[in-house]
Amino acid sequence: MEERDIIERLLGRDETGLHDLLRYYGPLMRYIIAPIVTDPHDQEDCLSEAAMRVWDRVDQFDPQRGSWTAWLTAVVRNTARNHRRAVQPHHSTQDLDENTPSTQPTPEELLLRQERQAAVNRALLLLSPDEQTLFYRKYYYLQPTAQIAAELGTTERAVEGKLYRLKKRLRKLLGGEGYAGP
């Protein structure tokens, strides 16, 4: 089954496209959802929700801006985060998707948040490819240390050590050379 075929059927509002999306990309979608939504029942609900989100927004996918896998994982990840917040309302107050219902921040809070996001994204560009991958696994895909360790063929302790050094480096990059560490 070709990726292009599924996308075209989704764009053509063909429901078999949705069926095949779940069939062929189900393992990837479950992989993204599992660390964020840990309850198995919630995971299935979240998967359906994510599939519907893809169905609704497939026209926003632009191959010029990135791959299908990158777009799909982003949609699934954001859906999973929103789903987690919905089932655990007090878990987090952060809102990362403009479509997700959330408490409205004040203009000052919004500005400060945007400045911080911009600073973190600038600092990320200065990390090595391995450090970037580790960062995104931990803070974007929200993978637990044990999963990261198993998938990278290393121990949890080693991953914790790398994350500690990564955070220290980020603090230094964000706070300037004068930062002495925690």
Next chain:
Amino acid sequence: MRDPDWEAMDEQEFEALLESSVIQPPPEEVVAEVTPWRLATKRILTGIALTTVTLNFWWLNYLLPAIGMALMLLGFRALRRENRWLGLCFGITVFRAVYLYAGLILNSTIWHSTIFPSPVVYGLTGVNLLLTFAQFFCLWRGFRAVQQKAGLPARAGGAVALMVWYGVIFLLALVQYVGFILLGILLVSYICILRSLWKLSKELDQAGYAIRPAPVRIEDGTAALAIAILLVAGCFLGWLLGCKYPMDWQATGPAEHSGAEEIEAQLLELGFPDYVLQDLTAEDIAACDGALRVVTDVHNHSVNNSANEPLRITGVAVELPGEQGRWMIFHHFLWTEDPGFYGTESIQLWPAQHLSEGWRSAGTVSGRVLYDKNGQTYSAPYYYLGEQTFTSDSIFWGEQTSTDIFAAFSMPETGENKRGYLAYPVAALQDGYILDSWFNYTHQRTALQYPAMTAMEARMCNGLNWYGPFYTVQDALQFYPTAESADLLS
């Protein structure tokens, strides 16, 4: 943008901030890297490619399989708990890794050429070949199981193609097919194998997300480093402990010549060199009883093309009484200076009857090696002394099968005056032939060689005097014996 709050934030706050700050999807490279299976399968497939290819230069025929096997070990270690087929693959890889690495370590010793042809090792080689097929079968079933678990159609044709191509190569090896088209067939096979591996990787593209790699207690990097250290240490020990023959050194003294004093005196009177005479066994001295005349020729030789000539070779011929034209030939060597390293040494003897139809053998070859230490002389029989039939390849003469007499031995690192000799009797078949006896001494100059080879093996596989760490000195005793004189030709 610098925010003064960064420094004041506690760990939890900072983590929450990082989590909330990344709202843009990660770069494509990161998306491609965040998978549970790609690292493991990439290692497995690269490992298969590296263990399949054989490049016989720069030691790549050893290095690539060693690296490939380590990659397969790490790859299958991660997937060993995914399903029983992949667990079996890991078990098979462990066996194959032990077999491969033990062989690589054994290659650093001189014993590999005697151990590898043994029936047990032949059996293990056969098992290893069968396990290679079994491994592909298990890989095929393992990947199909992953696809079924992911709810995808089970397809892993790449692994089947691998088995087929391996089978073709195995059959060609079994029938010992040699021909111009073999290279082409192997090249096509290898390209097909690489294509199959690529296909196999693509077949896992979506199903692979259903894989859950097993946690590990030892990091991949540490495990790879441990394998590398084990191999290097094993080879180092092999070079250190397995680069010499075990010699049966025994203390000897003048008492062993008691009863032969009269013959000794007679030989000395005829001009037999005293330093050679003192090294002979009582039996070899007794064989010269009634000697009529002695012909001696001495040469000093370099063992590295330099002006220094530390190897003295003395040829001595003793005419014996009775039947006319009976001679006892001695070739004696003496290291007058330490050459720096003694590994394995060998002597290839071309006796008079070997080079001329005017002579015949009149007995067996004898001899021994000796050295002095703290005023005490030690002697030992040769580790090997006898005939060897071998096929050598030369750019001048092509492939040739010969049978020669060889003596093989090792010298100790300590002591001085390392020396030895070979002796044999000959008899004339016809008058008018030159007595031409050759003594080809092969010296090992360094232990650094891989795979390890003995001086005798080096001499047998190559006719050149310079071959890797070996250097061959050729010395000949050549004279024309008549009733009145024995004129040396050199």
